[in-house]
Amino acid sequence: MIKTALTDLLGVDHPLVGFNRSPGVVAAVTNAGGFGVLAASAYTPEELDAQLTWIEQQVEGKPYGVDLLVPEKFATGDPDNLIASLRAQIPAEHIAFVDGLLAEYGIPATTPRAGHDEVSASINPDGAQALLDVAFSHRISLVANALGTPPPHLVDRAHQAGVVVASLVGQRKHAVRQLDSGVDVLIAQGTEAGGHTGTIATMVLTPEIVDLAGDKPVLAAGGIASGRQLAAALALGASGAWCGSVWLSSHEDITPLPVKEKFLAATSSDTLRSPTRTGKPARQLRSAWHDAWEKPDSPKPLPMPLQPMLVNEAWERIDAAAEQGHEGAKKLESFFIGQVVGSFAALRPAADIARQLVADCENRLAELAASTTNG
Incomplete structure (x- = not known):
């Protein structure tokens, strides 16, 4: 057991936060003594309610949290006809480009997921409100905002409910x-992290934020997938680590197997920051998809949420085809992942990953303490 300001605040055994869109990962991390956080913006309100209900059944009263995307800058539309008004802002050039790319690689058509546009269009303060209503109807212990400063109503509502508010900074x-x-x-999320990141490395950013935060706990994020890296985060003054990419090598993670197979074969230099999935720079595995968007005559990505509305159905088609062994889809296939992808050796249960992270961290800290004493 490693006690820090974070473990005291959240009432957990280990200073390890596991962020993932998969409820199975969230429950596994919490049950292993860490703190699981669900990516709530991946779901409609109805889907989120079902996911949180399932998590609570698994963790039996142990604490967990949710993470929301509430960007400060985003495209707006008619509140009375939001999806249609946002769709109307997507240029025909962009639609033709995506259609042409899918045709070039022979990607078959599929039936789009119900609520697809609803999820994308909800990436704004009003959309987040509906997800917050669901989250606060459950026993969450923390709510995190992943893009920008959380709206005042979010902070006030959380504190009134006794819920901790966290926010990612770059x-x-x-x-x-x-x-x-x-x-x-x-x-403190460094550029090594998967998903939306800035350009400053975790080793540099973490102590800067620790010095600024005073008595507020700081978590290090980005480049942390081993016990040694967790120990390094603690050495930098962090109260724990916010880990995301490492769980993509777990069995419980819902990322399609063809993507995981690409992760296992990748090196730490096979990622890039690209706005082509969400409209904001996000680190992901480089593939033929990114090569196509980077050509000089390709259109520029659209702002959030127009870009996800443009491409999410395409990604559903790519995922479905890749799972059927389609070679063109495998070339395009990708997902958000940090530079630690180069350390992935095999798929494992999420609980095993969590336990090994903590055990290896404890061992490394003991080794360092012993070497200091002996010196």
Whole structure:
């Protein structure tokens, strides 16, 4: 057991936060003594309610949290006809480009997921409100905002419910705004991380944010997939680690197997930051998809949420075809992943990953303490 300000705040055994869109991963991390966090923006309100209900059945009262995407800058539409008004803003050039790319690789058509546009269109403060209503109807212990400063109503509502508010930051100026908004925990996310990141490395960013945060706990994020890396985060002054990419090598993670197979074959230099999935720079595995968007005559990605509305159905088709062994789909296939992908050796249960992270961290800290004493 490693006690820190974070473990005291959340009432958990280990300073390890596991962020994932898969409820199975969230429950496994929490049951292993860490703190699981579900990516709530991946779901409609109805889907989120079902996922949180399932998680609570698995963790039997142990704490867990949710993460929301609430960007400060995003495309807007008619509130009375939001999806149609946003769809109307997508240029025909972009639609033709995506259709042409899928045709070039021979990707078969599929039946789109119900609620697809609803999920994309909800990536704004109003859409987040509906997800928050669901989250606060459950026994969450933490709510995190992944893009920008959380709206005041989110912070106030969370604190009234006794829920901890966390926020991801990629620069010092972000942290200043987050602290002024009243957040309880800062997550210093370096550029090595999967998903939406800035350009500053975790080793540099974490101590900067720790010095700024005062008595507020800081989590290090980005480049942490082993016990040694968790120990390094603690050595930098963090109260724990926010880990995301490492769970993509777990059995419980719902990422399609062809993507996981590409992860296992990848090196740490096979990722890039690209706005071509969400409209904001997000680290993911490089594939033929990104090569196509980077050609000089290709259109520029659209702002959030127009870009996900443009491409999410395409990704559903790519995923479905890749799972059937389609070679063109495998070339395009990708997902959000950090630079730690180069350390993936095999798929394992999420609980085993969590336990090994903690055990290896404890061993490394003991080795360092022993070497200091002997010296």
